[in-house]
Amino acid sequence: MIGRIIICCLLFSLNAAGQELDSIGGKDHPQGSAPTFLEQLHQVQLYLDSAARRKVDQRYIEVPEKPWRVIMRYKANTVDVDYSSTFEVSETNSHIDWNLCFEPPTATSIGFWVGYRGTGVSFSKSLTKNAGRYFSFSSTGAKYGFNFRYRRFNTKTTTFTSTSYRDGKQIAEDEIKDDLVSPVWIRSAYINGYYVFNGRRYSQAAAYNQSVIQRRSAGSFLVGATWYQSSFDYSDIQNAMFMEFAKNVGRIKLHQANIGFGYGYNLVPFRGLVINAMAMPTLSVYNRVKTYQYDFNYVLPLYETSTEGYGTWNSETKTWSNGKVHKPLSYVENADQYPDDAECWQTGSEAEYSWLHFNLDLRLGIAYNWKNYFIGLQAQYNKFTYKKDQSKVNLFDAYARWSLGIRL
DSSP, rough: HHHHHHHHHHHHHHHHHHHHHHHHSSSSSOOOOOOOHHHHHHHHHHHHHHHHHSSSSSEEOOSSSOOOEEEEEEEEEEEEEEEEEEEEEEGGGEEEEEEEOOOOOOOOOOOOOEEEEEEEEEEEEEEEEEEEEEEEEEEEEESEEEEEEEEEEEEEEEEEEEEEEEEEEEEEEEEEEEEEEEEEEEEEEEEEEETTTTTTTOHHHHHHHOEEEEOEEEEEEEEEEEEEEEEEOOOOOOGHHHHHHHEEEEEEEEEEEEEEEEEEEEOSSSEEEEEEEEEEEEEEEEEEEEEEEEESSSSSSSSSOOOOTOOOTTTTTTEESSSSSSOOOOOTTTTOOOOOTTOEEEEEEEEEEEOOOOOEEEEEEEEEEEEEEEEEEEEEEEEEEEEEETTTEEEEEEEEEEEEEEOO
């Protein structure tokens, strides 16, 4: 479905561009007749060829004679989430510093890209089971670049580490690698655009989509903007123990806008090979974190351990027969789930705004061209951080892509 939409948008844009070019001086037609679609497409091709050469210094950037490219791509994307917080027990003057790390399967895919100059469409097929849904789109021109990535997945695989303190002294340290009973759902969307100041001599496209060839080494300052949003949802009764440790927070949503200023450099050690490195520190100008709180009818038996006299649970009044809401959890040997009458429900939400969060955008691209063929390797790394009270989440989003292509 997404592929069809992209193709329709591409054809519509080419048709619109052809009409515009015809209206400002394209091929002459008899009065009252309109150019055919093929004629409009030819006008667009001529315009793209002319613009590609006009916008660059050909001593530094070579525009290939053959404009069409067919590329086979293999891509791997990984997202890791680090969640840390502090659980305090004031009655015993103790606290626990804990960290929960989620490492879902790396999303791998193989696909094809077909296009003219810097414009084209792609199709890919996922090779990884249980890696969720992943979609990406990118476009790179002489003076601009645009990237979009979206991933939705769930995972049970976790690494839990904790350090316990009492009266300010460390008393225990543990690490547990296990699967949660109920999965954690994570969604992330990344949109990035940037402007290249020295676009006539420096080309990101030479290393990342091979629409042009870098002939001499050159660099450029870049300015960019990023919109990032993600959600982190583990609000299931089977994760109630984890939510208690997180101060009853069961869902987090983040919206973040960043601006940055960086530098990129294309190194050409010999003809045909280009090595690109780009680094762009960013500063968030809008940072909104919304947390959702939950309550449960079963809680950890920190103090009261007796479960006598509670009776049955009433879902409508949210109370047990004795009028209490929270019943100490009775641990049963080898039990890995809460009782059948266990419930959790949302009790409220809270949004906080903050400023001046530093994030990082790192990219590396390598491409080699010979005759009408080329190979490439591209990688990108992003780190996003958000914090609320004593809880902190670090999200690492990175991908690597290998490509083999031919010019036609």
